[in-house]
Amino acid sequence: AIRMTQSPSSLSASTGDRVTITCRASQGISSYLAWYQQKPGKAPKLLIYAASTLQSGVPSRFSGSGSGTDFSLTISCLQSEDFATYYCQQYYSYPRTFGQGTKLAIK
């Protein structure tokens, strides 16, 4: 199975900050990488797929980059509604695997 490792596991930031979360795959996955946002008690929401393509309706302050084994999610100007937990996921092969999550909290 492909292991997905996110860093950091948690992060504190302020509204207006720019933050970056990284995700590393244990083997190459081309661009078969998605990012999800999850708020407490809610289902995950797809933000980005194909490493850098914004899902419809997602604000442009979210961006993704990378290919192969190293990926990143950047939020350019944090808004209050962005404080949540973020997960990366590979869909290059089965079993589908998620990163352990990055909890983004208000500083």
Next chain:
Amino acid sequence: EVQLVESGGGLVKPGGSLRLSCAASGFTFSSFTMNWVRQAPGKGLEWVSSISSSSSYIYYADSVKGRFTISRDNAKNSLYLQMNSLGAEDTAVYYCARDRTTVDSPFDYWGQGTLVTVSS
């Protein structure tokens, strides 16, 4: 509007069984691969199983292989997860989720989840 609504969760004793259902609407269910993903309390997301549109391809996580069975009924727009030999480690919210497109795709729509608690 795409909707996925899970049901069938609840409290079950160790070693017991449970069948989850996911009712789909708002899209052509028979065209999409469907998935189950779970999340233990306070933990991250864990993919459980996937089934292709015509049920030709089925995949399981090692943690549930041999105990869980995924199935679908395209005539009823429904996805199922039969869970047997349940243990405490299976306690989680179970989500059904749709593949975004027809080939190797992330999950673009998720249900609200149904809680399964395995406890004596």
